Amino acid sequence: MVLIMLQLKDLPTPDVLAKFAIRYPDADVTAVSSVLQLLRVATDLSIALDACLSKHGLLQGRWWVLILLMREDDKTSQPSILADKAGVTRATMTGLLDGLEQSGLIARVFAKEDRRTVLINLTDAGVKKLDSVMPDYYRRIRRCMQGLDEEQRQQLQKILALINLGIPALT
Amino acid sequence: MVLIMLQLKDLPTPDVLAKFAIRYPDADVTAVSSVLQLLRVATDLSIALDACLSKHGLLQGRWWVLILLMREDDKTSQPSILADKAGVTRATMTGLLDGLEQSGLIARVFAKEDRRTVLINLTDAGVKKLDSVMPDYYRRIRRCMQGLDEEQRQQLQKILALINLGIPALT
DNA sequence: TTGACTTAGTTAGCTAGCTAACTATAATGG
DNA sequence: CCATTATAGTTAGCTAGCTAACTAAGTCAA
Numbered sequence: 001m002v003l004i005m006l007q008l009k010d011l012p013t014p015d016v017l018a019k020f021a022i023r024y025p026d027a028d029v030t031a032v033s034s035v036l037q038l039l040r041v042a043t044d045l046s047i048a049l050d051a052c053l054s055k056h057g058l059l060q061g062r063w064w065v066l067i068l069l070m071r072e073d074d075k076t077s078q079p080s081i082l083a084d085k086a087g088v089t090r091a092t093m094t095g096l097l098d099g100l101e102q103s104g105l106i107a108r109v110f111a112k113e114d115r116r117t118v119l120i121n122l123t124d125a126g127v128k129k130l131d132s133v134m135p136d137y138y139r140r141i142r143r144c145m146q147g148l149d150e151e152q153r154q155q156l157q158k159i160l161a162l163i164n165l166g167i168p169a170l171t
Numbered sequence: 172m173v174l175i176m177l178q179l180k181d182l183p184t185p186d187v188l189a190k191f192a193i194r195y196p197d198a199d200v201t202a203v204s205s206v207l208q209l210l211r212v213a214t215d216l217s218i219a220l221d222a223c224l225s226k227h228g229l230l231q232g233r234w235w236v237l238i239l240l241m242r243e244d245d246k247t248s249q250p251s252i253l254a255d256k257a258g259v260t261r262a263t264m265t266g267l268l269d270g271l272e273q274s275g276l277i278a279r280v281f282a283k284e285d286r287r288t289v290l291i292n293l294t295d296a297g298v299k300k301l302d303s304v305m306p307d308y309y310r311r312i313r314r315c316m317q318g319l320d321e322e323q324r325q326q327l328q329k330i331l332a333l334i335n336l337g338i339p340a341l342t
Numbered sequence: 343t344t345g346a347c348t349t350a351g352t353t354a355g356c357t358a359g360c361t362a363a364c365t366a367t368a369a370t371g372g
Numbered sequence: 373c374c375a376t377t378a379t380a381g382t383t384a385g386c387t388a389g390c391t392a393a394c395t396a397a398g399t400c401a402a
Contacts (some may be wrong), residue, residue: 012242016242019242020241020305023302023305024302024305024306024309026306026309026310026313027305027309027312027313028309028312028313028316030316030321030324030325031312031313031315031316031317031319031324032309032312033328034316034319034324034327034328035216035312035315035316037327037328037331037332038209038212038213038216038327038331039213039216039217041209041213041331041334041335041338042209042210042212042213042214043213044335044338045206045209045210045334045338045341046210048338048341048342049341051341051342052341052342059357059358061358061359070191071183071187071190078380078381079380079381079382080379080380080381088358088359088360089359089360089361090380090381090382091359091360091361091362091381091382091383091384092358092359092360093381094381094382094383095358095359096358114367114368114379114380115366115367115368115380116366116367116368116379116380116381117367117379117380117381118380118381131194134191134194134195134198135195135197138195138197138198138199138203139197140340140341141198141199141202141203141206141341142197142198142199142202143337143340143341144202144206144334144337144338144340144341145199145202145205145206145334145337146202146337146340147333147334147336147337148202148205148330148333148334150201152330152333153201153202153205154201155326155330156205156208156209156327156330157204157205157208159319159323159326159327159330160208160209160212161208162318162319162323163212163216163315163316163318163319164212164215165318166314166315166316166317166318167212167215167216167219167315169311169314169315169317170216170219170220170222170223170311170312170314170315171219171222171223230387230388232388232389249350249351250350250351250352251349251350251351259389259390260389260390260391261350261351261352262351262352262353262354262389262390262391262392263388263389263390264351265351265352265353266352266388266389267388285349285350285397285398286396286397286398287349287350287351287396287397287398288349288350288351288397289350289351
């Protein structure tokens with residue numbers, strides 16, 4: 001997964017927003033500030049999680065591939081399926097798998113029935129790597145979210161679902 | 172601003188999360204799913220906004236620089252200040268300004284009092300460009316957020332502020 | 343006043359995404 | 373049953389971030 005946006009260190013103050021709202025009357029001030037804050041917090045979260053992964057020698061893209069493989073009962077999948085699930089192109093997946101194969105965390109096996117397809121297998125080393133990363137990762141998420149009670153988490157998910165509904169209106 | 176993360180097309184279903192929670196008892200299921208959904212929605216939002224900007228021939232980084240300049244009363248700033256406000260390195264800002272200068276949207280002027288500093292000025296063409304982009308951008312944000320009433324927007328901002336407080340605990 | 347340090351900006355080279363073009367294999371239909 | 377089309381994966385080259393190293397200019401203190 002890869003979200004691209006500026007870090008927005010300098011969110012507009014209410015008076016800056018008001019000034020822009022005068023010049024551009026279409027501006028919905030609370031909508032804009034909500035969206036910007038959402039992007040800002042998500043960016044900071046993503047950067048912090050990246051830092052956690054890099055301590056374990058992983059990058060977000062590669063780590064996500066390991067998780068997708070771990071979800072499979074036989075710890076096996078295919079590049080095209082992994083690309084769809086991770087939301088990257090097949091070309092990008094080729095690169096991610098190259099890195100993981102070099103580190104010995106996955107193995108490429110050619111399929112017998114269809115010689116076009118490659119089976120991607122999570123190796124024992126890959127399982128071991130995830131087993132060392134995930135507890136740390138989950139502990140950090142827990143600590144980060146401990147200020148929110150169960151009701152607030154549900155509110156957040158509901159609100160995010162509403163925003164998600166509105167995203168098609170953007171394009 | 173640039174947020175980096177996978178697209179997470181395939182968020183874990185509750186039963187996948189539960190399976191992982193058994194293997195990794197530190198997992199806080201509602202915390203993890205909230206964080207992942209937050210990253211997912213923010214990613215989709217960011218991609219949709221990028222698409223909007225690219226229709227106007229802009230990229231997010233460059234557009235953000237124009238906005239920062241528009242906020243200044245004299246429509247002028249410096250590369251280092253812009254870099255800090257945008258949350259990018261000075262090297263990155265050099266590249267962004269190169270592109271904007273080539274398009275004629277900003278101009279570099281050497282300062283007289285300190286010959287190290289370069290003054291960045293938003294040109295008339297830059298103002299015109301923003302005046303054509305911002306109304307469209309604001310209209311889209313409005314439409315995207317129209318499903319949320321004022322109370323929900325406040326709830327969102329409050330919850331995001333709480334998460335933001337927890338982010339230092341991640342590192 | 344000159345040598346060491348600081349600051350502003352740029353350049354060079356790295357990364358991990360992307361698209362487009364390619365090879366190899368399989369499926370299909372006239 | 374062979375020509376066309378579709379599918380799986382890879383390669384090549386682009387982009388916009390990054391870090392590290394650099395130049396040029398200003399500051400400060402012995």
